[in-house]
Amino acid sequence: MPSSLTLEGGGDDWRLRIAGDWSARALAETRIRLDDLPRGLAGTLTCDWSAAESPGIGPAWALLERLDAVGGGRLRIRHVSAPRHVAFLEGLRDRERTLPPADGARPTGSLAVLGRWVIARGGDSREFAAFVGRIVAVLARAVRRPRSWRLPSITRHIQETGVTAIPIVCLIAFLISVIVAYLGSQQLRLFGAEIFVVDLITIAVLREMGVLLTAIIVAGRSGSAFAAEIGAMQLNEEIDALRAMGMDPVELLVVPRIIALVIALPLLTVVADATGLLGGGLLAHYQAHISWPQFADRLRAAIAPTTFWAGLIKAPVFAALIAVVGTYRGMRVRGSPRELGRQTTIAVVQSIFFVIFADALFAVLFVRLRF
Numbered sequence: 001m002p003s004s005l006t007l008e009g010g011g012d013d014w015r016l017r018i019a020g021d022w023s024a025r026a027l028a029e030t031r032i033r034l035d036d037l038p039r040g041l042a043g044t045l046t047c048d049w050s051a052a053e054s055p056g057i058g059p060a061w062a063l064l065e066r067l068d069a070v071g072g073g074r075l076r077i078r079h080v081s082a083p084r085h086v087a088f089l090e091g092l093r094d095r096e097r098t099l100p101p102a103d104g105a106r107p108t109g110s111l112a113v114l115g116r117w118v119i120a121r122g123g124d125s126r127e128f129a130a131f132v133g134r135i136v137a138v139l140a141r142a143v144r145r146p147r148s149w150r151l152p153s154i155t156r157h158i159q160e161t162g163v164t165a166i167p168i169v170c171l172i173a174f175l176i177s178v179i180v181a182y183l184g185s186q187q188l189r190l191f192g193a194e195i196f197v198v199d200l201i202t203i204a205v206l207r208e209m210g211v212l213l214t215a216i217i218v219a220g221r222s223g224s225a226f227a228a229e230i231g232a233m234q235l236n237e238e239i240d241a242l243r244a245m246g247m248d249p250v251e252l253l254v255v256p257r258i259i260a261l262v263i264a265l266p267l268l269t270v271v272a273d274a275t276g277l278l279g280g281g282l283l284a285h286y287q288a289h290i291s292w293p294q295f296a297d298r299l300r301a302a303i304a305p306t307t308f309w310a311g312l313i314k315a316p317v318f319a320a321l322i323a324v325v326g327t328y329r330g331m332r333v334r335g336s337p338r339e340l341g342r343q344t345t346i347a348v349v350q351s352i353f354f355v356i357f358a359d360a361l362f363a364v365l366f367v368r369l370r371f
Helices: 024-035 057-071 084-097 110-144 151-161 163-189 194-235 238-244 249-286 292-302 307-312 314-331 337-369
Strands: 004-010 013-021 043-053 075-080
Touching: 004 024, 013 024, 024 057, 043 057, 057 075, 057 084, 084 238, 110 249, 110 314, 151 163, 151 194, 151 249, 163 194, 163 249, 194 238, 194 249, 194 292, 194 307, 194 314, 194 337, 238 249, 249 292, 249 307, 249 314, 307 314, 314 337
Parallel strands: 013 043, 043 075
Antiparallel strands: 004 013
């Protein structure tokens, strides 16, 4: 059936019935039909796609361009029974409308620079909030539909972010604990209280250093990888292809990485805690001459009921922050490989900043709660 357009209504309320063949092979015929639309339309136009057969991206884009021309900016357009790629094409059209002016047309001066910075940060904050909202919506749908959990993808990311990170996490935790134990024993020796180096190691590793060092390592390792992987897909237009096929990139690419890191980081924190205590114990044994039975007794005395959990509670929060920032920066990549490198760098810096800021908030909260 050939393509057809039927315009009904009048005044400020119009209805455009779209019927027939609207596939790519009928694009030439579709453009002829579009040229028959009258100019000067105003008000609200409802595009009814219920009778369209195999609507393609090319004819849909031609329709949107023609409606822009006949409406002259005074026509509000809504779609009924439209294919999913129509919303994607409308987003591209809106982005073209809001492109900034050329550099030569921009006002100069410190106040103009400050204004552009504030506007850019405000827009970035809104987009980040919308991104987090889409993640929450996908997770809410997944709770109602357990079959939508992508277990193979989650398992693969746990392997990449957790299992393969164990050697570097163990090495860093061991070395930092040795350094802290060495410096602590040197200072405590002045007061004849070298035995309390065990308290220092235990509290520092379990409450702060274990989870914080692990989160920083994961931010530099996995956060940058998330941004680079998704950013490369943006440059290759793979994410646009997913949207055009009616798939949700947040569900496919973002949520599995977040879930995997939320599972992997607490487990890495436990490994870092154990390695840190081992490193501190070895230093205390050979430097401060504290026997292993003494170390074990002092370790049990220094650990409060909340010491271990104070560090472990932070791990899922840090993991969510790292994963959300890394995936968001990957989705922000546009234009060139240079932008990919810039967004990857921003992902690492922002992830570490948010982790340290969240750790400071946890410290204040735990003091308030006497935890």
